[in-house]
Amino acid sequence: MTGAAPRTVGTRNTRLIVVRGNSASGKSSVAAGLRERFGRNLAVVGQDNLRRIVLRERDRPGGANIGLIDLTARYALDNGFHVVVEGILYADRYGPMLRDLVRAHRGVSRCYYLDVPYDETVRRHATKPDTEYLRHVTPGHLTDWFREKDLLPDALETVIDADSTLDGTVDRILRESGLDRIQPIDR
Template sequence: MARTGSTDSRLIVIRGNSSSGKSHLAQAIRDARPRGIAIVGHDVLRRQILHVRDHPGALSVPYLDLSARFALDHGLHVVIEGILHSESYGPMLTSLRADHRGVTRCYRYDLDLDETLRRHRTKPLAAEVTEDSVRSWYRAADPVHGLDETSLGATVSLRSALDMVLVDAGWPFEDPDAGP
């Protein structure tokens, strides 16, 4: 594919099992840097917009790529977040990373199944998504070779993860309540 974004753009990829904290971290990044960040959420694109099942070759793969590239090419920073299994999304993510002109940082939540299920029980979605479903999606490890992902374990707090991303991306903290 063609080069995407600018030398000033940031691309942040956050992957991991269901209920690991990906969406919370993406929102925390936006809250810390409220202007100019597009969150490209796997669940939103796949489940809500396209309403398709997830598998290699699913429509959600090129749609996620297209959405991220569109935002990057129009001056936005992008946070991609989702389960994003390696066999389905790995080639697209490594291609996007290679094509991105700016700073790219990749993170993967690595939680054991017990912690994943504990976190799942705290979510409103737990009423409609069973623990058996979460178990069936769970992967003990699912690295994407070529992404150089930083592992986030169960002991990493949301604040610590946020601070790590902001520093790694070269972003100073901005207080969203400070005004323009």
């Protein structure tokens, strides 16, 4: 049915947080920091996990992982979890899904783009502890994947630059999303 309102998702009390950025910009670290600081009842929906591990799919326009990310986030929100969706999530491929998810969410939604320059992503990438990953993902890959300021349309995102520390970024997102004022549920 064209023009129909999207099915709503979550509750007025759930929080949806989207963290995007280039490879090695700190997205997974921010998501882990949010979960560590908040506690239980916060689902982390990671693009890499669903695309690379669950589906073993290449990142391409129209990929199956786009729908799986959407379904997973919606399921968690509908079951009372707060959700962090994190990944590179290129705007041209994932933007429509993210926009629809944010529009459909009944609670507070906040989207963030970690704006880290290419040279800093290469430096951060080299510090990853997974040597097997470092053998397979080279600075050449980072060059191919890098998109400067790949922002979602409609000023949907808050840009956080490379000068923000991990703790500072986590604090900011907790505060701006209101998660710092919510008691976690012990599931």
